[in-house]
Amino acid sequence: MCSFTNFSSLLACMAILPYALAVKGTVKVNFPSDSISQLVDDASAQPQVGESREFKFDEVSQVWNFYWKGPPVNYLGASTPSVSSSAVRSSSSSARSPEETGLAGNSQIPWMQTCHVSVDDQFDHDVEFTLRLQQAGFEGPKDQHATIKCDQAICLLPEGVECEDPYAIPYVDSSV
Numbered sequence: 001m002c003s004f005t006n007f008s009s010l011l012a013c014m015a016i017l018p019y020a021l022a023v024k025g026t027v028k029v030n031f032p033s034d035s036i037s038q039l040v041d042d043a044s045a046q047p048q049v050g051e052s053r054e055f056k057f058d059e060v061s062q063v064w065n066f067y068w069k070g071p072p073v074n075y076l077g078a079s080t081p082s083v084s085s086s087a088v089r090s091s092s093s094s095a096r097s098p099e100e101t102g103l104a105g106n107s108q109i110p111w112m113q114t115c116h117v118s119v120d121d122q123f124d125h126d127v128e129f130t131l132r133l134q135q136a137g138f139e140g141p142k143d144q145h146a147t148i149k150c151d152q153a154i155c156l157l158p159e160g161v162e163c164e165d166p167y168a169i170p171y172v173d174s175s176v
Contacts, residue, residue, distance in 0.1 A: 137170025
């Protein structure tokens with residue numbers, strides 16, 4: 001790409017390098033209406049029920065991290081009623097917190113996992129992933145230079161209750 005025969009060519013290469021590693025596009029992640037997501041790296045981020053999150057990329061080194069939780073179940077073990085997407089929208093059209101939708105009252109989150117969204121150096125267009133509350137936990141492309149992967153899964157159900165159907169932790173990894 002660059003040869004360093006003199007100091008000026010080194011400076012020219014250093015000026016070009018950020019553009020060579022630059023990417024451009026957005027990864028949109030759609031969540032099931034009764035699951036909860038919360039950004040990891042933003043202390044002021046509020047939990048969001050359902051909806052979508054968009055992650056903008058302009059550098060290869062960027063990684064967006066979020067917790068994915070859900071769906072809440074009551075203490076007797078039955079699922080809480082589903083919340084329609086219209087019920088989680090506030091008047092400003094942003095998603096409401098679990099407390100505002102009533103999901104936090106007498107319910108328990110059965111599982112939580114940490115998810116990561118990243119791109120490679122050939123990422124140059126928007127990509128969309130849809131998370132699902134099934135064993136195969138997502139729909140979306142596997143060859144579009146964007147990756148979503150969830151790990152560090154934790155079962156939060158009481159002792160003696162397993163995180164399996166109907167509370168199975170979805171497997172999400174677009175790199176395989």
